[in-house]
Amino acid sequence: MSLEPDQLKVDTEQQRLLLSWQDGTEKQFSHAQLRASCPCGFCRAKRLRQQEIQYPEHVAISAIYSQGYGIQICFDDGHDQGIFPWAFLKALNLS
Helix, strand or coil, rough: CCCCEEEEECCCCCCCEEEEECCEEEEEEHHHHHHHHCHHHHHHHHHHHCCCCCCCCCCCEEEEEECCCCEEECCCCCCCCCCEEHHHHHCCCCC
16 A cells, blocks of 8 residues: 555645545645654754754745655755655644
């Protein structure tokens, strides 16, 4: 069974990433939530050290590239190291 969603949409007006899977799972994340949850080594190390990850208040997704097992999300603050695996996105629970 593939973890890749059936639908992926970047809503630039509402600054949301919308994902839906065949099993009925649907997720919505703001661009800022994704930037704050970036799983790259740099951001993970910052969180482990309990250091704040700095990014603009109105950060936006500037590009998305398929990596097979997930997507690389590039943000307009220049941060482009985060590869978000499909399983990570499906399990991610943000309020």
